[in-house]
Each structure stands twice: as structure tokens, then as C-alpha cells.
Amino acid sequence: MTSPEAVGIGALLSRPYKSIRLEWSSELSALRVRTCVTPVQCYSLSAMGELQRVLLDIAENQGLVKHFVMTSDVPGVFNFGGDLSLFVLLIRARDHESLRLYGRRCVDLLWWMETAAQIGVHTTVLVQGDTLGGGLESVMPFHKVIFERSAQAGFPEVLFNSFPGMGAWNFTIRKAGFAVANEMILSGKLYTAEQLHECRLVDMVVDDGCGEDAIEEAMRAVHPRLRGTLAALQARSIAAPVTYQSLMDIVDRWTVNSLNLTDRDLKLMERLARAQARKGTRGATEGAVEEIKRVELERAWGEERTGITEWASL
Amino acid sequence: MSNFFIDLVTATDEARREFETHPVVFASVANGMSIDRYRALLGELYHIVWHFNPICAAAVSRITDEFANVRDFLYRHMHEESGHEQWVLNDLEALGVSREHAISRPPSPNVLALVGFNYWASDRRHPCSVLGMMYVLEVLAAVYGGPFSATVKETLFLEGDRGTSFLSSHASLDAAHMAELRDILNQLTIAEAKSAVVESVLVNFRQITSVFAAV
Numbered sequence: 001m002t003s004p005e006a007v008g009i010g011a012l013l014s015r016p017y018k019s020i021r022l023e024w025s026s027e028l029s030a031l032r033v034r035t036c037v038t039p040v041q042c043y044s045l046s047a048m049g050e051l052q053r054v055l056l057d058i059a060e061n062q063g064l065v066k067h068f069v070m071t072s073d074v075p076g077v078f079n080f081g082g083d084l085s086l087f088v089l090l091i092r093a094r095d096h097e098s099l100r101l102y103g104r105r106c107v108d109l110l111w112w113m114e115t116a117a118q119i120g121v122h123t124t125v126l127v128q129g130d131t132l133g134g135g136l137e138s139v140m141p142f143h144k145v146i147f148e149r150s151a152q153a154g155f156p157e158v159l160f161n162s163f164p165g166m167g168a169w170n171f172t173i174r175k176a177g178f179a180v181a182n183e184m185i186l187s188g189k190l191y192t193a194e195q196l197h198e199c200r201l202v203d204m205v206v207d208d209g210c211g212e213d214a215i216e217e218a219m220r221a222v223h224p225r226l227r228g229t230l231a232a233l234q235a236r237s238i239a240a241p242v243t244y245q246s247l248m249d250i251v252d253r254w255t256v257n258s259l260n261l262t263d264r265d266l267k268l269m270e271r272l273a274r275a276q277a278r279k280g281t282r283g284a285t286e287g288a289v290e291e292i293k294r295v296e297l298e299r300a301w302g303e304e305r306t307g308i309t310e311w312a313s314l
Numbered sequence: 315m316s317n318f319f320i321d322l323v324t325a326t327d328e329a330r331r332e333f334e335t336h337p338v339v340f341a342s343v344a345n346g347m348s349i350d351r352y353r354a355l356l357g358e359l360y361h362i363v364w365h366f367n368p369i370c371a372a373a374v375s376r377i378t379d380e381f382a383n384v385r386d387f388l389y390r391h392m393h394e395e396s397g398h399e400q401w402v403l404n405d406l407e408a409l410g411v412s413r414e415h416a417i418s419r420p421p422s423p424n425v426l427a428l429v430g431f432n433y434w435a436s437d438r439r440h441p442c443s444v445l446g447m448m449y450v451l452e453v454l455a456a457v458y459g460g461p462f463s464a465t466v467k468e469t470l471f472l473e474g475d476r477g478t479s480f481l482s483s484h485a486s487l488d489a490a491h492m493a494e495l496r497d498i499l500n501q502l503t504i505a506e507a508k509s510a511v512v513e514s515v516l517v518n519f520r521q522i523t524s525v526f527a528a529v
Contacts, residue, residue, distance in 0.1 A: 038331075038335050039334055039335045039340045040334075044327065044331055045323075045324060045327040045328075046327060046328050046331065085330075085334065085457050085458070086323075086327070086330075088456070088457050089323070089330075089453055089456065089457045089492070090323070092456045092457070092492045092493070093319065093456075093492040093493055093495070093496040094492075094493040094496065095319055095320070095323075095496055097317055097319075097320055098319065098320045098323055101320060267460065270460050270461045270464075271461075271464075273461065
């Protein structure tokens with residue numbers, strides 16, 4: 001005879017996914033999602049659809065999954081955030097509705113993480129490489145955020161006159177305070193794992209290669225006191241609330257702003273998309289992070305020589 | 315007005331990403347391609363661009379008054395695209411390929427399949443399917459044309475628009491075209507026309523990927 005749990009997890013694990021891989025640990029009732037979006041590790045529409053499917057399955061089988069873990073299968077990259085090619089397409093099509101829909105889908109994923117404690121799930125994320133923009137936004141609502149030491153992260157959107165519109169403000173302010181959110185979002189700078197740990201955006205930094213053990217330790221540490229931890233986390237969301245409505249209002253602002261991006265802004269976005277793609281090619285070591293550093297350098301040189309923060313040419 | 319554009323983007327996003335994902339396309343946009351392969355690609359593009367207006371004309375000739383707005387849109391678009399195959403020939407000439415050679419070089423089976431499907435779909439499936447072909451070509455131009463032409467320029471040391479005028483100019487031209495195309499797609503309300511457009515987008519992405527992969 002098959003137990004109801006086995007039926008639930010069997011159905012959950014047997015769905016055909018392209019961008020994610022699922023692993024189940026029955027000892028801790030832990031479901032691990034490994035992401036691998038080709039060719040660029042970002043939140044494409046189909047990848048988000050698959051993630052949403054997994055999260056719905058968990059919600060529909062309450063009590064089955066007690067730990068949700070997310071990691072990346074792409075070496076050196078956790079997530080580059082939004083699908084920049086799709087953004088360029090929609091912005092050039094002047095498609096307000098679709099951009100807004102994309103943003104709202106991102107927020108729905110965040111909101112699941114934010115409310116996971118209510119359905120009895122503790123969430124842990126391990127970041128082992130670059131995570132930018134929406135990639136960084138997506139890790140912030142996790143209950144436990146672990147970075148390997150060489151990981152870098154930031155919100156580069158301001159470099160192309162946009163801003164991170166899917167939870168960056170809300171979650172950075174809650175975890176690290178207003179000043180840190182201001183600095184991170186308005187500067188577009190990249191931060192090391194250690195810097196993010198110092199400002200409390202990251203809960204734990206471990207040496208490269210030690211992330212897997214850290215996930216295991218984090219889950220085992222919380223497991224014996226899971227009910228109390230989840231109850232406390234629910235209380236936390238009352239004490240320091242992030243509301244669904246405020247997330248959606250920010251998405252709406254992000255959408256309007258996106259449609260006002262100029263051709264020059266879009267060209268920079270394309271330049272970063274190209275750099276992201278380069279990182280995906282076999283043997284390439286440079287990607288969007290290196291490109292952002294180059295852009296920052298160009299801007300610094302521009303300021304020093306002319307006092308103008310715009311780039312002479314892209 | 316319907317929101318068919320959203321449905322179309324969502325229903326065909328995987329096909330667009332599969333185009334991006336193809337190793338040849340991916341490496342070409344990220345790292346460029348050799349001059350021989352770029353010449354071969356332009357040679358294929360010449361035939362695709364040459365057939366663009368005749369395919370639109372075939373569709374226009376079969377469009378009933380129910381889709382008069384689509385017919386008017388195609389008239390305007392055909393006028394704007396008229397003679398653009400000459401831009402491809404100019405680029406080929408700048409890269410050392412004579413016009414005569416480019417014109418006489420037969421299209422590959424992949425291009426024949428692409429062009430053949432679009433004639434067939436306009437004739438036998440639904441004349442609005444031509445909007446699917448336009449969507450794919452304009453996505454290619456507006457989203458990938460700019461980065462690809464920039465990479466080609468960098469890697470082949472081409473100056474200005476020499477050898478890349480077709481790609482560079484369409485990257486900016488088609489930005490306005492995308493918005494116009496979105497408007498006309500959102501005016502489609504008949505299910506048969508919508509499904510023909512979705513099918514056409516899927517086939518065109520697949521065939522364009524094959525064209526890229528083979529050069």
C-alpha cells in the first residue's frame with residue numbers, strides 16, 4: 001500500500017521540467033530545487049512557470065515538504081535576474097501589459113517565499129556565484145541565505161536607468177535597513193559575500209566548496225525546532241511586514257519606468273545581456289559582473305575627465 | 315482590443331529561447347563568427363528578405379474584408395520593406411562578394427523550407443499567419459540584431475556600418491515596427507487567425523534556427 005505522502009512526492013518529482021531539477025530527502029522532508037536555465041541563467045518565463053508549478057505542488061500538499069532549498073547548477077552563476085532579451089522585446093514593442101505581467105509573476109514567486117512559513121515550510125538558499133538584480137531579489141525572502149565566499153551580488157539596474165522592481169526595496173530595508181537599501185540600489189555597485197554579510201543581507205558566508213555542508217547544517221540546526229522557528233517567522237512578518245500590495249505597486253512603477261528607457265539604455269542592457277551570454281559559453285570566465293565593473297570604470301573615468309556621468313558611447 | 319500579444323509572447327517564448335539556446339546562435343551573438351560564415355549567413359538572408367514582400371503580397375491577396383485592418387497594415391509594411399534585399403547585397407559587396415554571385419547563389423534547403431512554409435501558410439492555413447513570420451523577423455532584428463551586429467563589427471574589425479548595414483539599421487528600424495505589429499496583433503479576435511499566427515511563429519523560429527545552424 002502506498003502512503004499518501006509517497007503519492008504526493010512521487011507526483012511532485014515526476015513532472016517533466018527543463019530548467020530545474022528536483023531532489024528529495026525523506027529524512028528531513030527537504031525538497032531541493034537546482035536551477036539550470038539555458039543559455040543564460042535568468043528568470044525566463046518558462047523557468048518561472050516551472051518554479052511556480054513546484055511551489056503550487058508544495059502548497060497543495062501541505063505537510064509534505066518541510067524544507068525548501070534552492071541552488072544553481074550553473075558553475076559561477078546563481079542567477080542573472082530578469083530575462084534581458086525579453087525585456088528588450090517587450091520595451092521595443094511598447095508592451096506595458098506584458099512587462100507588468102512579467103513583474104507580477106516575479107512577485108508571486110517572492111510572495112510564496114515570504115509566506116512559506118504559513119504553510120509549514122522553512123526555506124534555504126545557497127548562492128555560489130554571481131547573482132544580479134532579480135537574482136539577488138529572489139534570494140532575499142528566503143529564511144536562511146548562505147553565500148560562498150567568492151559570490152558577488154548587486155543591483156546594477158540603475159546603470160541602465162532602471163531599478164530593481166521586484167522586492168529589492170522591501171526586503172533590503174527589512175533585512176539591512178534604509179541606508180543600506182539606498183546605497184545598494186542607487187549606486188548599482190557590486191558587493192562581495194562578506195560585505196553583504198556585514199550588512200546582514202546574507203546570514204552566513206562559507207568558504208568556496210563548503211556550501212553543500214552549510215545547507216545540511218542549516219537544515220539540521222532548524223529541524224528539531226522547526227515549528228517554533230516557523231511560528232516566530234510568521235510573527236516576524238507581522239512585526240516587520242512586507243505587503244503584497246506594496247510589491248505590486250512597485251512593479252507597476254517599474255513597468256512605467258521601463259517603457260521610458262532610451263535606446264542608449266537598451267543598448268547597455270543588450271551589452272549586459274551579451275556579457276551574460278558570454279559567461280554561458282564553454283570556457284568563458286568573464287560575464288555580466290566583469291562587464292558591470294567595466295561600465296563602472298567607464299563612468300568613473302567620464303566623471304573625472306568631464307564631470308558627466310553619461311558614457312560617451314556604448 | 316484583445317491582449318493577444320501577451321498570449322503570443324508567452325506561447326512562443328520557449329521557441330524564442332530555443333533559438334537563443336542553439337549553440338551556433340548563442341556563440342555567434344556572444345563571440346561573433348568568421349567572415350566566411352557571416353558571408354554565408356548574409357547570402358541566406360538575401361533570399362529570405364527577397365521573399366518577404368512576395369509572401370506578404372500572397373497573404374494580402376487572400377485576406378477578406380474581415381481582416382481589412384491587417385491588409386492595410388501589410389500594405390504599409392510592404393512599402394517600408396521594399397528594396398531592403400539591396401541592403402543585404404550592399405553588405406555582401408562590402409565583404410567582397412559580388413552582387414551577381416550573391417543573386418545567383420541558390421538558397422539552402424533550410425531557406426527554401428522557411429520561405430515555402432510561409433507561402434503555403436498564407437495560401438492554405440490562414441493569411442494572417444504572415445504576421446507570425448513578421449513577428450519572428452522583427453524579434454530577431456529588434457532583440458538580437460543589435461548585439462549580433464555589434465559583435466560581428468568587433469570581431470571582424472568592420473568600420474561603421476560597412477558590411478553590417480542591414481542588421482544595424484533593422485535593429486533600430488524594427489523597434490518602431492514591433493510596436494506597430496503589437497497593435498495589429500492585439501486587434502486579432504478570431505481564434506483561427508490567432509492559432510495560425512502562433513503556429514507560424516513556432517515554425518519560423520525553428521527554421522531560422524536551422525538556417526543559422528547550417529552556415
